[in-house]
Amino acid sequence: MKHPFVCILFVLFCLLMAGCGTEEPAFTLSRDDFSNVSPEGENFTIEIRTIGSWTATSLNDDWCTVYPSSGTGDGTIRIEVEGNLEADRTGKVVILCENERSEINITQTALPAGEELTYRIPVIFHVLYKDPMDRYQYISASRIRQVLANVNDFYDGKPRWTGGDTPQDINLEFVLAETDEEGNELETPGVEYVQWSQMPIDCVSFMNSTEKRVLDLMWDMNKYINIVLYNFKDYNDGSVTMGISHLPLSTQGANYLEGLYSVEYTHLENSNLGYPQCVSINSLYFYEDTDPGYYNTADVNVTLAHELGHYLGLHHAFNEDERGGLVRDCEDTDYCEDTPPYNRYAYSLWLGDFYANPDGLTKEAFQREDCNTGETFLSYNLMDYEISFSDRFTPNQRARMRHVLEYSPLIPGAKRISSTTTRMAPQGVLDIPVIYRKCTRCLVKGQ
Ligand SMILES: [Zn+2]
Incomplete structure (x- = not known):
């Protein structure tokens, strides 16, 4: 009975030796x-x-x-x-x-001198929901795709309205992330659904949050722009916050960009921030569009394009202080000379009267007064809001966004970094102030 067993062992041994002999890689x-x-x-x-x-x-x-x-x-x-x-x-x-x-x-090879990189920035939408049956919480992936395509049209310089200054092509495309942080292909590109225990959520608390579950929600900021959708808590004061976004950081020295908080590092990791650097969009208005020939202050396509503008370093086109509060004096506070400064405080007072007697939208509602020259102009800028055509950026705004893409830490995409600087991120949470812009407006639809 021993023979067959020994025989099999011998055959196996021979096969093993033969395998080694041919040196298969x-x-x-x-x-x-x-x-x-x-x-x-x-x-x-x-x-x-x-x-x-x-x-x-x-x-x-x-x-x-x-x-x-x-x-x-x-x-x-x-x-x-x-x-x-x-x-x-x-x-x-x-x-x-x-x-x-x-x-x-x-x-x-490097991009030839004088040529400009087309940035393709992956975005991940984190859709927070409590009730999966509520379409204003569990926003469909097809709607998200549609809105992002409209946002890309704005960044491509395709205007919605006639007139106004020449729209700028930023040479930047937001793309739905194809893979997760581990490189696994996403079943639904650019979208993840996350059950959340409370809804609505206070957006200011969210943007300031130090909670682990909020910080953990953020994917690698060097690879993705994180866009979080949830129902914003309403303060019942007649206006609605459509979106809120952090401003980016700037590097120091030669490539400092004025109007941003600067850090002494060219590269940071998520773990260096004690807050969730992201864009938040009020999902209660995620189905709002502008019908042809009409006007809608809640248009989510405009809101998302506007908030991404903040994320890439743009301030509001109107006058505001360093924390986003309205100022009464005439100051150009957005670091862009080609967006005329206007006194939003005065415009808000005018608008209050206008809303009290709405006879339909007149041209005056789209008009602003340059507080330096006294000249009036029509509002076409995406970084303005209330009653505005909001469909384009200016050359100075374009330059700011491209600067942020090329230099700012925690912004995805190729960077200009001299070979002498290190890409090593520091350890631990840095003492960085949480700076964001909360974008609140009245709801108006009109023709
Ligand atoms: Zn804003």
């Missing part, structure tokens, strides 16, 4: 060389074939990210290369498997 990669990667940035996938366990590590993870970092057996490895505003560069991703090592080489 522990793994194979479908591709290991990526030269001439576009300066705009590119994503790649590589197939790994193996029966072993493996790890994948980028040696240049400030501009080249690899997902997942480990696996067992056959798998797909995703490499994301960011846009390159600096100098030509080479990078390596190292694959280790069963004591064998392979390198994936990446070569990327």
Whole structure:
């Protein structure tokens, strides 16, 4: 009875020796060389074939990210290369498997001088809901896609209304995130639904929150813009807060951008902030549009474009103080010379009378008075609100947003960082003031 068993062992031993003899590699990669990667940035996938366990590590993870970092057996490895505003560069991703090592080489040229990068910024909508049956809480992904497409039209410089100054193409597209923070493909791109114990939520408390569950909600701010949708708590004072957004941080020194709080670092991580840097949108108004020929102060497409403007460093076009309060004197407080300053306090008083006797919207309601020159102009700026055409940005606003994209920490996309500065983030929560803009207006619809 012993013979068959010994025989099988012998055969197995022979097979094992034969396997070693042919020196089969522990793994194979479908591709290991990526030269001439576009300066705009590119994503790649590589197939790994193996029966072993493996790890994948980028040696240049400030501009080249690899997902997942480990696996067992056959798998797909995703490499994301960011846009390159600096100098030509080479990078390596190292694959280790069963004591064998392979390198994936990446070569990327810099964007030629004088050319401008088209930013494609991933956004993730965190939809907070208490009641999944309530469509004003559980906002559909198709509606989110529709609104983001309209927002992109504004950023492409496609105006809704005739007249006014030439709309600016910011050369920036907001894209629904395709993958989560671990590189897994999202079933619903750019959207996650999160059950929340209370609804409505006080938006100011939310933006100032130090609660773990709020901070944990935020995905990597260096990779995504976090947009949170929830029902805002109403204060029953006749006006409604449509959205609220943090302002970005600026670096110090030569690339400081006035009007922003500056930090001595060029790179930070979520963990350095004690608050959830994000955009919040009042989901009670998420289905509001502007019908052709009509006007609607609650239009969510305008609201989201406006809040993203704040997130990228824009102030309101009207006069306000450093904390967003109205000022009565004539001051140009948005650091953009091509947006005439107007006294919003005076306009609000005028508007109060106007709302008391609404005879339909007259041209005067769209008019503002430049408090420096006394000249009147029609409001077309997305960073203005109340009764405004709100469909475009100016060249100075464009320059501010592009500056923030190129330099600000915790803003996704390729950065201009000199080779002498470090990309190491400091440890722990920094003492940074929470600065946001709360955007409150009266509800008016008209023709
Ligand atoms: Zn605002």
